[in-house]
Amino acid sequence: xxxxxxxxxxxxxxxxxxxxxxxxxxxxxxxxxxxxxxxxxxxxxxxxxxxxxxxxxxxxxxxxxxxxxxxxxxxxxxxxxxxxxxxxxxxxxxxxxxxxxxxxxxxxxxxxxxxxxxxxxxxxxxxxxxxxxxxxxxxxxxxxxxxxxxxxxxxxxxxxxxxxxxxxxxxxxxxxxxxxxxxxxxxxxxxxxxxxxxxxxxxxxxxxxxxxxxxxxxxxxxxxxxxxxxxxxxxxxxxxxxxxxxxxxxxxxxxxxxxxxxxxxxxxxxxxxxxxxxxxxxxxxxxxxxxxxxxxxxxxxxxxxxxxxxxxxxxxxxxxxxxxxxxxxxxxxxxxxxxxxxxxxxxxxxxxxxxxxxxxxxxxxxxxxxxxxxxxxxxxxxxxxxxxxxxxxxxxxxxxxxxxxxxxxxxxxxxxxxxxxxxxxxxxxxxxxxxxxxxxxxxxxxxxxxxxxxxxxxxxxxxxxxxxxxxxxxxxxxxxxxxxxxxxxxxxxxxxxxxxxxxxxxxxxxxxxxxxxxxxxxxxxxxxxxxxxxxxxxxxxxxxxxxxxxxxxxxxxxxxxxxxxxxxxxxxxxxxxxxxxxxxxxxxxxxxxxxxxxxxxxxxxxxxxxxxxxxxxxxxxxxxxxxxx
Amino acid sequence: xxxxxxxxxxxxxxxxxxxxxxxxxxxxxxxxxxxxxxxxxxxxxxxxxxxxxxxxxxxxxxxxxxxxxxxxxxxxxxxxxxxxxxxxxxxxxxxxxxxxxxxxxxxxxxxxxxxxxxxxxxxxxxxxxxxxxxxxxxxxxxxxxxxxxxxxxxxxxxxxxxxxxxxxxxxxxxxxxxxxxxxxxxxxxxxxxxxxxxxx
Numbered sequence: 001x002x003x004x005x006x007x008x009x010x011x012x013x014x015x016x017x018x019x020x021x022x023x024x025x026x027x028x029x030x031x032x033x034x035x036x037x038x039x040x041x042x043x044x045x046x047x048x049x050x051x052x053x054x055x056x057x058x059x060x061x062x063x064x065x066x067x068x069x070x071x072x073x074x075x076x077x078x079x080x081x082x083x084x085x086x087x088x089x090x091x092x093x094x095x096x097x098x099x100x101x102x103x104x105x106x107x108x109x110x111x112x113x114x115x116x117x118x119x120x121x122x123x124x125x126x127x128x129x130x131x132x133x134x135x136x137x138x139x140x141x142x143x144x145x146x147x148x149x150x151x152x153x154x155x156x157x158x159x160x161x162x163x164x165x166x167x168x169x170x171x172x173x174x175x176x177x178x179x180x181x182x183x184x185x186x187x188x189x190x191x192x193x194x195x196x197x198x199x200x201x202x203x204x205x206x207x208x209x210x211x212x213x214x215x216x217x218x219x220x221x222x223x224x225x226x227x228x229x230x231x232x233x234x235x236x237x238x239x240x241x242x243x244x245x246x247x248x249x250x251x252x253x254x255x256x257x258x259x260x261x262x263x264x265x266x267x268x269x270x271x272x273x274x275x276x277x278x279x280x281x282x283x284x285x286x287x288x289x290x291x292x293x294x295x296x297x298x299x300x301x302x303x304x305x306x307x308x309x310x311x312x313x314x315x316x317x318x319x320x321x322x323x324x325x326x327x328x329x330x331x332x333x334x335x336x337x338x339x340x341x342x343x344x345x346x347x348x349x350x351x352x353x354x355x356x357x358x359x360x361x362x363x364x365x366x367x368x369x370x371x372x373x374x375x376x377x378x379x380x381x382x383x384x385x386x387x388x389x390x391x392x393x394x395x396x397x398x399x400x401x402x403x404x405x406x407x408x409x410x411x412x413x414x415x416x417x418x419x420x421x422x423x424x425x426x427x428x429x430x431x432x433x434x435x436x437x438x439x440x441x442x443x444x445x446x447x448x449x450x451x452x453x454x455x456x457x458x459x460x461x462x463x464x465x466x467x468x469x470x471x472x473x474x475x476x477x478x479x480x481x482x483x484x485x486x487x488x489x490x491x492x493x494x495x496x497x498x499x500x501x502x503x504x505x506x507x508x509x510x511x512x513x514x515x516x517x518x519x520x521x522x523x524x525x526x527x528x529x530x531x532x533x534x535x536x537x538x539x540x541x542x543x544x545x546x547x548x549x550x551x552x553x554x555x556x557x558x559x560x561x562x563x564x565x566x567x568x569x570x571x572x573x574x575x576x577x578x579x580x581x582x583x584x585x586x587x588x589x590x591x592x593x594x595x596x597x598x599x600x601x602x603x604x605x606x607x608x609x610x611x612x613x614x615x616x617x618x619x620x621x622x623x624x625x626x627x628x629x
Numbered sequence: 630x631x632x633x634x635x636x637x638x639x640x641x642x643x644x645x646x647x648x649x650x651x652x653x654x655x656x657x658x659x660x661x662x663x664x665x666x667x668x669x670x671x672x673x674x675x676x677x678x679x680x681x682x683x684x685x686x687x688x689x690x691x692x693x694x695x696x697x698x699x700x701x702x703x704x705x706x707x708x709x710x711x712x713x714x715x716x717x718x719x720x721x722x723x724x725x726x727x728x729x730x731x732x733x734x735x736x737x738x739x740x741x742x743x744x745x746x747x748x749x750x751x752x753x754x755x756x757x758x759x760x761x762x763x764x765x766x767x768x769x770x771x772x773x774x775x776x777x778x779x780x781x782x783x784x785x786x787x788x789x790x791x792x793x794x795x796x797x798x799x800x801x802x803x804x805x806x807x808x809x810x811x812x813x814x815x816x817x818x819x820x821x822x823x824x825x826x827x828x829x
Contacts, residue, residue, distance in 0.1 A: 139647070207657050211650050211653040211654055212650070214653055215646050215649050215653065219644075245657055245660070246656070248657070249660035250660060254664070257665075257668065260762070260766070264752060265752045266759070267754075267756075267762070268668075271757075282754070283754055283757055284680075284759050286672060286675050289672050289675075292667075292668075293664060
């Protein structure tokens with residue numbers, strides 16, 4: 001976007017200087033690097049996030065398959081394990097230290113790199129300017145930086161996988177003392193340092209993005225788009241960005257103190273530690289301090305992952321059932337409530353850390369309360385579907401699947417939110433089942449729903465629906481087959497992060513179930529290739545799309561099929577109504593786009609044309625001289 | 630002015646987007662220091678009263694407090710001068726701000742030296758209280774932000790000298806730099822009061 005490129009460093013898109021005129025018929029040059037690599041166009045950046053997110057997802061799922069094989073066949077060795085992992089699987093059996101590394105990296109990559117950057121980075125970047133009627137984000141430069149910081153952070157994280165001592169191994173929550181002491185586990189050496197550096201860059205990237213999104217949504221809306229006419233996707237992305245701004249810095253401070261403990265020998269998190277028979281010098285710190293700081297981000301983080309998916313679901317369900325979203329105001333208020341409450345529930349991850357039970361009760365109450373707005377949203381999705389003219393397209397199926405995972409996973413959250421129940425369930429597979437369903441699967445389905453729904457906008461072509469249906473059913477079934485049995489394992493007391501379940505008899509009974517789960521997981525992984533094939537093939541050879549294939553109301557569908565820089569070749573459309581005017585009885589079509597003025601709406605038979613209110617004579621302003629009476 | 634048929638103004642900002650984004654960035658800085666402040670308070674709570682370390686801040690920090698608060702004056706003056714097209718005075722004022730900022734940083738490092746000399750280094754295995762370590766964290770992190778602000782001041786200075794501003798951008802650049810500078814001064818006031826007076 002050379003108009004913006006030569007606006008210079010760090011400049012914001014100044015709407016006061018209309019760029020609309022510049023786009024008529026001009027051919028803007030930039031070179032390959034400024035157009036496709038260091039692009040400041042939000043659509044290109046969104047695709048960069050999308051592709052990087054998909055690549056990281058493949059890697060993250062692949063890592064999970066490696067440790068799932070170990071869990072399913074704990075005493076067996078496989079030649080291919082040795083072939084893939086070399087010294088980390090001597091004799092074809094996974095090294096226990098590397099097992100911990102695998103679960104850590106799987107969690108880190110999936111939560112941060114796939115579901116935070118891949119979801120928010122893709123859809124917030126792509127949709128915010130298009131749906132609010134802006135030419136681009138408030139700052140294309142910062143947006144570009146935000147992607148490249150993310151890219152560098154991903155590279156560093158992936159490099160850590162190949163270190164001789166292995167990547168970080170303390171779980172994705174990297175609790176000290178395990179993560180603070182290189183002697184504790186090999187992954188806590190250079191692997192942990194690289195993890196921290198990668199995450200510092202990731203946090204910077206995320207904050208840059210969030211600041212951009214908030215600024216853009218508040219400042220660059222097209223005339224007529226009042227805050228109560230915002231599509232729910234935008235409301236969701238906006239609140240997600242606000243939550244991110246408030247919570248990611250605290251993770252940064254947690255990581256900073258951990259870095260100091262590791263590299264400079266401070267004792268923020270460490271005290272009275274024996275290792276290898278030797279007393280270390282640390283004194284005065286507490287691991288619980290890290291947990292507080294970490295989870296202060298950690299809990300809002302799961303809502304940062306979830307809210308965009310919920311926003312996407314609102315949009316997709318409404319469009320594909322040809323019905324207004326049920327309870328728009330409550331949807332907004334619920335998201336707001338979830339956002340606010342998410343900051344005061346963090347210690348429900350710490351019920352068994354030894355904290356005062358009374359404090360536990362406080363956090364428990366807020367945790368149970370947060371179930372209410374979540375349930376309101378689930379009810380509203382169902383109410384939207386009820387008696388709708390449901391089009392069972394692939395995006396719709398993924399959105400409905402999201403609702404299913406959200407409800408199933410959400411219910412088990414109520415179990416875990418009760419402090420007393422959490423005591424036997426904490427750190428068991430019950431927790432694993434809970435968050436993989438409510439956050440992992442729901443958000444992944446939000447990602448897929450978004451891709452299938454907006455693919456025509458991203459690439460001007462259509463995805464093959466048949467492959468889409470196979471992808472949906474295969475993924476939906478396999479995710480339930482993988483995670484539902486884990487609830488029972490959790491009840492049975494099987495612990496998380498254990499290399500094998502054969503050491504304890506009460507866990508051994510579940511080894512066959514682990515095998516079943518692994519099998520289902522492998523099937524699920526294989527099904528993803530239908531998506532990948534569909535996705536990459538359709539980008540280049542898919543059936544060409546029309547401008548508004550889903551007959552939706554929002555502004556992004558008013559751009560040309562392949563929107564160029566500045567999104568609209570002429571004037572940006574103005575908005576005259578909310579985005580959910582579907583199946584209105586007085587309108588001929590079953591949708592009423594936001595940008596059509598009332599006078600131009602085609603009425604259904606029997607309904608009068610829109611009446612233009614009679615022009616009032618404006619009374620001339622009386623100017624009285626001050627001295628006159 | 631006739632209200633009929635009036636389209637909403639194209640520009641609906643109350644605050645310029647770049648300024649707004651700066652305030653959001655300031656919010657993130659507040660959160661990071663807020664997290665660290667809370668961490669300080671929590672870890673203090675873990676320490677037995679007998680083993681708590683209560684220390685006076687090195688004297689030079691009182692002087693630094695004056696330096697950084699005062700430095701907001703030339704900074705704001707430079708904004709006024711830039712708006713009044715007086716680039717010479719603006720650059721002079723920026724230069725003063727820069728010098729005061731450097732003096733502040735030197736003072737901070739000096740304070741670190743004074744702490745080490747009085748037996749309060751960053752790492753001390755005999756201590757059970759991390760308050761001293763937190764002191765270094767707070768001053769170090771704040772100092773890094775001052776360094777970033779100094780770079781911003783320098784950039785504004787150089788660009789003024791080279792007349793490298795698009796029309797109307799100069800005043801904004803000065804304003805943004807000033808907002809960040811004033812914020813860091815206020816942040817130091819907060820940290821100073823927190824570290825000096827709330828140690829019990």
